[in-house]
Structure formats: C-alpha cells, structure tokens
Amino acid sequence: MSNTVTTPRPGYGRLLRTPGAWTYLLPGFLARQPFAMLTIGIVLLVQHTTGSYGSAGAVAAVTGVSMALFAPQSGKLADRFGQSAVLIPGVLVHTASVVTLTALALADAPMWALFVAAVPTGASVPQIGPMVRARWAAKLEGSPLMSTAAAFESVTDEFTFVVGPVLATALCTGVHPAAGLAAEAALTLVGGLFFAMQRRTQPQAGRLTVSEGRRVSALSMPGVRVLAMAFLGIGAVFGGMQVSLTAFSEEIGNPGVNGLLYGTFAAGNMLAGIACGAIAWKVGPRRRLMVGYAALTLAASGLWAVHSVPLLAGLGLLVGLCIAPALITGYTMVETLVPASARTEAFTWLTGAVALGQAAAVTVAGRLADANGASAGFLVPLGGTALALITLVALRSRLVPKAPGRVAARGMGHRVPVTVD
Numbered sequence: 001m002s003n004t005v006t007t008p009r010p011g012y013g014r015l016l017r018t019p020g021a022w023t024y025l026l027p028g029f030l031a032r033q034p035f036a037m038l039t040i041g042i043v044l045l046v047q048h049t050t051g052s053y054g055s056a057g058a059v060a061a062v063t064g065v066s067m068a069l070f071a072p073q074s075g076k077l078a079d080r081f082g083q084s085a086v087l088i089p090g091v092l093v094h095t096a097s098v099v100t101l102t103a104l105a106l107a108d109a110p111m112w113a114l115f116v117a118a119v120p121t122g123a124s125v126p127q128i129g130p131m132v133r134a135r136w137a138a139k140l141e142g143s144p145l146m147s148t149a150a151a152f153e154s155v156t157d158e159f160t161f162v163v164g165p166v167l168a169t170a171l172c173t174g175v176h177p178a179a180g181l182a183a184e185a186a187l188t189l190v191g192g193l194f195f196a197m198q199r200r201t202q203p204q205a206g207r208l209t210v211s212e213g214r215r216v217s218a219l220s221m222p223g224v225r226v227l228a229m230a231f232l233g234i235g236a237v238f239g240g241m242q243v244s245l246t247a248f249s250e251e252i253g254n255p256g257v258n259g260l261l262y263g264t265f266a267a268g269n270m271l272a273g274i275a276c277g278a279i280a281w282k283v284g285p286r287r288r289l290m291v292g293y294a295a296l297t298l299a300a301s302g303l304w305a306v307h308s309v310p311l312l313a314g315l316g317l318l319v320g321l322c323i324a325p326a327l328i329t330g331y332t333m334v335e336t337l338v339p340a341s342a343r344t345e346a347f348t349w350l351t352g353a354v355a356l357g358q359a360a361a362v363t364v365a366g367r368l369a370d371a372n373g374a375s376a377g378f379l380v381p382l383g384g385t386a387l388a389l390i391t392l393v394a395l396r397s398r399l400v401p402k403a404p405g406r407v408a409a410r411g412m413g414h415r416v417p418v419t420v421d
Contacts, residue, residue, distance in 0.1 A: 235357020236384020268320025
C-alpha cells in the first residue's frame with residue numbers, strides 16, 4: 001500500500017489554521033516590532049548629538065556585534081531551559097540598557113561610554129523571531145508547511161522592517177531625536193513580557209539529541225556555519241541601506257524621505273516573501289539559495305550610481321524583492337540540517353549573523369558616507385552580497401543534510417524525501 005497521500009496544497013490559510021498558532025503569532029508580532037527600530041534609532045540619535053555618521057555607525061555596530069555574539073547563547077539557553085525563562089530577564093535588561101544609552105547620548109558622554117552602554121543593549125536584544133520560528137518547527141516537524149511558515153515569518157519580519165524604521169525615523173525627526181529609542185524600549189518591555197507569558201506553545205525545554213553523551217550544538221553542523229556566513233551578506237544589505245539612505249536624504253536636504261525610501265526597500269522584501277510562501281517550489285532549496293544571492297548581488301550593483309529619489313526608491317524595491325527568497329530558503333533549510341533540540345540556537349546564529357553583517361555594514365558605510373558621500377556607502381551592500389555568493393558557491397556541498405532520506409517525518413510512520421538541489 002502506497003504511503004502517498006493527496007493533501008491540500010500548502011498555503012497561508014492552511015498554515016494559520018494550525019492549532020494554537022495564533023496564541024504566539026499575535027504576541028510575537030508585537031514583541032518583534034522594536035527589533036527594526038534599534039539600529040536606526042541609535043544612528044539618528046548619535047548622529048544628532050555628535051554630527052558624525054561614522055560615530056553613529058560605530059555605536060550601532062557595537063550593538064550589532066554584541067547581539068551577534070550573545071544571541072546564540074540566548075538561543076541555546078532557551079532550548080535548554082525554555083523560552084520564557086530566558087526572555088523575561090532579557091527584556092528587563094534590554095529596556096534598562098536602552099534607557100542608559102539614550103541618557104548618555106543626550107548628555108554628550110564620551111564615545112567610550114556610548115560603546116560600553118551599547119554592549120548590554122545588543123547582548124540583551126530579545127530573540128523573538130527565532131523563538132517564533134522554533135515554535136513553528138516544533139508544531140510542523142516533517143510537514144510541507146515548514147517552507148510556508150518560513151515565508152510567513154519572513155513576511156512578518158519584513159513588515160516589521162517596513163513599520164519600524166519609518167516609525168523610528170518619524171519619531172526622531174518629528175518629535176525628538178531620542179523618541180525612537182524611547183519607543184523601542186517601551187515596546188520591548190510590553191511586547192516581550194506579553195510573548196513570554198505564552199508558555200503553552202513554547203518548544204519542550206531540555207529535549208536532547210545526544211551524540212556520544214554530548215549535547216549537540218547547532219554551530220557544530222557545517223551547513224549552519226555556511227548559512228551563517230551567507231547571512232552576513234543579508235546583514236550588509238540592511239546595514240548599508242540604513243546608513244546610506246539616511247546620508248542620501250541629508251544630502252538632498254530632505255531628511256523625512258529616509259523613512260519612505262527604507263520603507264519601500266523593506267516593502268519589496270515583504271512582497272517577495274508573500275509570493276515565496278504561495279509558490280509550490282519544484283526547485284530544491286540549495287539551488288534557490290544560489291539563485292537568490294546571485295539576483296541580490298546583481299540588484300545591489302547599481303545602488304551607488306543612482307542619484308534621484310524615484311530611481312533610488314525603484315532600485316531599493318528591487319533589492320528588497322531579492323532578499324526574501326534568500327532569507328526564506330536559508331531558514332527553511334534549518335529543519336533538515338539541525339535536530340529539534342538545537343533549532344532555536346540555529347535560528348539565533350542566523351539572526352545573529354544578520355546582525356553582525358549589519359554592524360559591520362553600518363560602520364563601513366558610515367565612514368564611507370562621511371568621507372565620500374552616500375554613493376560610496378551604497379558600495380557596502382554590493383560587497384557584502386558578492387562575498388556571500390562566493391562563499392555559497394564554494395561551500396555548497398555542505399548544505400546537504402547527512403541523512404536526506406529520513407527527514408522530519410519522524411513519528412508519522414513513513415518517510416518523506418527531501419529535495420536539496
């Protein structure tokens with residue numbers, strides 16, 4: 001008797017009917033809004049108080065590096081002790097750290113003091129996105145809906161990057177330079193605690209996959225390391241676009257257009273994410289990843305040469321459209337590359353890699369924009385994505401699961417093959 005079963009085509013409607021999903025989706029949506037506000041809030045405040053995009057980018061970079069280093073440890077602790085146990089103290093520390101950093105910037109504190117305050121600010125960023133993805137993975141293990149869930153999460157993330165930077169920019173330029181960070185701290189506190197209260201849907205804590213008596217680390221898996229290196233390129237796009245669009249808006253004497261330009265860029269990402277989740281892919285994820293990065297590199301190659309708002313908005317939209325396929329595919333591959341006991345950690349490594357790439361990009365783009373104008377800053381997204389593409393091509397063999405024939409249909413009485421190419 002064949003195990004082949006005709007099932008409805010995976011789609012958003014079927015995904016959102018997953019039992020219990022809405023109990024963490026709505027709190028998770030609220031709790032992740034501040035994430036997209038942090039970097040741009042720091043850049044706008046510190047640039048206002050110091051007059052330098054380079055200094056602003058450096059402070060934001062310290063925050064990003066700190067987050068990239070500490071986020072995987074947060075994910076590992078969440079896998080072991082439960083998400084709420086890690087999230088509640090993290091939210092409280094992050095709120096206090098943002099308030100401290102804001103106060104120091106407004107008091108014209110020396111740069112070293114801002115750098116010191118930026119460390120706990122980044123280290124304590126709540127990892128809401130990876131935690132939501134881990135909840136989806138726990139519920140949908142072995143289901144074809146996993147790819148749809150990854151697309152849905154990308155859309156949610158990018159909607160956050162549509163709303164967050166626009167909101168932070170509007171608050172910083174229309175209310176007070178510190179208003180963006182103040183809103184970020186308040187939303188983190190309320191949203192983070194609300195999400196932490198949803199204990200019934202969090203993955204089981206302490207579940208182990210043991211190899212010779214040792215806990216398995218997500219970073220010990222070659223595929224995760226390759227994806228993390230590739231995601232540095234995604235971060236370079238985000239960081240380079242944030243700083244360079246801000247510098248471009250200042251150059252043309254219209255700072256308010258920055259939110260519109262970045263929102264258009266993020267909207268492209270969101271629209272592509274919606275489309276990716278609605279497509280029944282016949283091409284394997286590894287090949288989709290290569291094509292996605294190649295398209296992103298090509299789209300980013302023209303940013304430095306554009307000098308008008310309409311053209312920059314159009315090209316930014318195109319760049320955004322190319323990001324989502326790469327992000328979604330990378331997150332989807334985690335399910336086949338990583339055991340359930342290490343998935344929150346794996347997702348945080350990828351998120352941390354984006355943050356690290358963003359941190360490096362805001363620093364380099366800030367220096368280039370200070371010295372040579374916004375056009376030079378736009379070279380950063382191109383360089384980051386080109387390096388990521390080269391890495392993927394060179395190390396593509398490491399993105400194949402060790403046991404591709406026995407995926408995630410464990411406990412379902414049959415085996416589901418995985419297409420990796």
